[in-house]
Amino acid sequence: MKLPALVAGVAAVLLFAVGCGGSEPETTTNAQGQTLDKVTLTLNWYPYGEHAPFFYGKAQGIYEKHGIDLEIRAGQGSQKTVQATAAGQTDFGWADTPAVLAGVSQGLDVKNIGVFLQTTPASVQFFTEQNISSPADLRGKTIATTAGDALSKTFPAFLKANGLAEGDVSLQNTDAAGKMAAVMSGQTDALLGYATDQGPTMQERAGKEVSYLRFAEHGLNFYSNGLIAAQDVLDERGDLPSRMVAATSEAWTAVQQNQPAAVDAMQGASEQLPSKEVLAEQLASTLELLHTDSTQGQAPGVNTEADWRATIEIFAEAGVIENAEEPSAYWVSDLAPEE
Structure with a gap:
């Protein structure tokens, strides 16, 4: 800043x-x-x-x-x-x-x-075919994020609220525009973003259903x-x-x-x-x-x-x-x- x-x-x-x-x-x-x-x-x-x-x-x-x-x-x-x-x-x-x-x-x-x-739209977003249904399913997954933004800084709190440690997931840093591309290309399993923004666009472009783990539904609202x-x-x-x-x-x-x-x-x-x-x-x-x-x-x-x-x-x-x-x-x- x-x-x-x-x-x-x-x-x-x-x-x-x-x-x-x-x-x-x-x-x-x-x-x-x-x-x-x-x-x-x-x-x-x-x-x-x-x-x-x-x-x-x-x-x-x-x-x-x-x-x-x-x-x-x-x-x-x-x-x-x-x-x-x-x-x-x-x-x-x-x-x-x-x-x-x-x-x-x-x-x-x-x-x-x-x-x-x-109610925050902050969420972990992924193609439904990933079979992620709860925060526990994020273990071992790679998630696209943008270093330094509010989502990346609150994600550790989301993990903690759900019994996970930061080391349970791998984060791949990219710019805000590159997160969808990372998921659609298979470079990452998911992304951190707003459920009101990237998800619907990614679903239309890829022709595959997108699902979400919303922060507000898993112990962290702001x-x-x-x-x-x-x-x-x-x-x-x-x-x-x-x-x-x-x-x-x-x-x-x-x-x-x-x-x-x-x-x-x-x-x-x-x-x-x-x-x-x-x-x-x-x-x-x-x-x-x-x-x-x-x-x-x-x-x-x-x-x-x-x-x-x-x-x-x-x-x-x-x-x-x-x-x-x-x-x-x-x-x-x-x-x-x-x-």
Whole structure:
């Protein structure tokens, strides 16, 4: 990760250009004469099914109803999205919670304003023909991973929770894009990834069924993706952060009622966009992750302090952060959407 001093230097150069830090935010006017705030949202990766609520919310005028003219940008990993958000290169980001924890611990002035994926999609993924049905079946297997990312750092905790030692498996390091190729070519038996991302794509490309050992179903759950904002945006953009959270919560709620239309709203979003079939499977899997036991029945994006503490403890023990701080160091609790 970039050093805090470097990030701060980049931020100083970029603040004026992006309309933060005292410059006037840009606005547009819609057909009804309503003034809208121009807002950029940078995703954690290139668009895939998980991101359908943003595209659907924009297409259905949900963001516009909340006074937002939304521009959705592709990302290149949660870590870079956290850095870009802190540097003022984007108004809001969509990033994994461990990347936010790590960024804050390195001095980045950024906070989560609502975790939406509250059950982690982290998983071990493999072709069903491998006959892996429990964590114990991973003994002796080779697993593709990306060194230094949150999954690789929490995997030892997953093994420990299931009575395994790190030496029971072999890890083959590759970049994020190379993990699927490693499994499909037979170089590895499995990969560490998100069940809402690689699995459906790998299944379609290889023409073979993919199965999962999900962390959350085997003793290890933690917060995953959510909205983030720099402290400058929180301090200087008035009620925009609360409107962004409210609109996003409404969009996620609406998608649950019309998943096919949400998939259709993504068409043309990216040259790397998966097929409609894969998008639909990714979205359906994502919608299963919106709550923990303590937030069932709440609007998407409502978090609890207890869940935040549990997540912080897991990543402190995994070494993602050196010093576990109070949830308020990472999360703004008073922007939660209303029912």
